[in-house]
Amino acid sequence: MKTKIIHLAALALICSSCAVVRPGEAGVKQTLGKFSKNISTQGTIFYNPFVSKVIKESTQTNNIKLILNLPTKEGLSVESEISILYRLELQKIPIILENLGQDYESIITSVFRSASSDVCAKFYAKDMHSGMRANIEEEIKQKMLINLEKQADGIELIAVLMKSIQLPRGLASSIEQKLQAEQDAMRMEFIIQQAKLEAERKVIEAKAERDAQKILAEGLTKEIIQLRSIEAFNKLSTSNNSKVIITDGKTPMLINQ
Template identity: 85%
Template structure:
């Protein structure tokens, strides 16, 4: 009976002093409060449950989502949904745990709040809703990275994304009116340009017709008219239709008759 009890206790100890590390995870052994420099991935870690434990952390890309009111240069508040994408560097996980603890996401959030306030205060509210947003995101990311490295090295910031930006109602209406006015101006400019092109086309057509008439009139000399008249008489002589020709010998005037 005692043997069975010892076997049962030994089996329980065997299963309680090992940890399974799954794909996308990393395990760090902590013994008497001190973290091991060895980081284990995808496998089993054996440890003494009385003096040690295994801390598991994700090595995948993580996303911290926030909804904040960001200040602008003119003193307005801009509401925005924020995504902070980060990843723990595998070989530096012990440093992160030692300096920031397992609640390191709260540290990342605090650093973001400070960095975003400093950066956004240098830009106008409309910049956060325009092509300047990418620049604002990059500056926040750079400032966050510098502040985090002062506390712990091992958090790889991938991106800071500002989404669903909501400008103050008055400013949003002003921007819409401005954009509408710009579109109307561009449309009117296009209409004017088309009208100018049409006017130029008519002028070119008129000049072409005038030049053609001028060339034609200059080319119709008396000799040319006589030659054309002779050619016309020759054609008439070969015609089978009956015609009455009234002429002064220079130009014919024809009256066609039917048989």
């Protein structure tokens, strides 16, 4: 019985003195408050549970989700769902834990709040609901990178995404009306352009017809008219029907009998 208790105690001590680091994680041993420079990315880490512990952090891409009211250039407040994508640089995890502790996400959030307020205040509310959104996201990201480099070196910022933009009701209605007016204007411009093209086509056709008649008139000389008259008389002479022909000798006029 005593031996069994000893074995169980030894087993419990062994279990409490090892940590398993799974794929997508990094483990750092902390001994008497000091972090080791050795980083384990997979496997088992043994340590003395009386003076040491193992801190495990994700090395995958992480997502911080926020819902914030962002200021605008005209002094409005726009509600937006925010996603901040980041990951920890593997070799700098001990430095991050030593400088910021495990609550480094609060630093990222604070940096975002500051950067987003500065950047969004330069844009109108309608810009956040248009193609300018990508520019706003990129500016916020670049400003965050500068601040994170000073305060939290080792945090890699991947993207800042603004989702579910909620504009003030009156402004949203105004933007919709403006977009509808722009679409109507574009439609009318298309119709006018089509009408202009059709008019140009008709002018070209009329000009071509006029030029053709002019060329034809210029080509009808007295000799050609006389030749056409002779040809007409020849055709009439071969006809079996009786006809009355009145002519001045130049052009025939036919009367059917």
